[in-house]
Amino acid sequence: MTKAQDFRAMTADQLDDEVVKLKKEQFNLRFQKATGQLENTSRVKTVRRDIARVMTVAAAKRAEAK
Incomplete structure (x- = not known):
């Protein structure tokens, strides 16, 4: 994470x-x-949350740039 x-x-x-x-x-x-x-089932949840984190930060950066 x-x-x-x-x-x-x-x-x-x-x-x-x-x-x-x-x-x-x-x-x-x-x-x-x-x-x-699949052996590590918790990785699915972690990856999903990382995607959300990245997209949130990217949206904030784009809004800040405008």
Whole structure:
């Protein structure tokens, strides 16, 4: 789990890249869950919350830039 403070240090482009990376990980975790290969079930929740954190910080940065 990454803290929001770490995300605030990133640029908007870096935040967009982070969202893409986390969404890919979320897809892979859902796929593993469906096939019964997922061992760390708590990771699904953590990734979902990290995506929300990144998107919140990105929206705040965009609003601040305007």
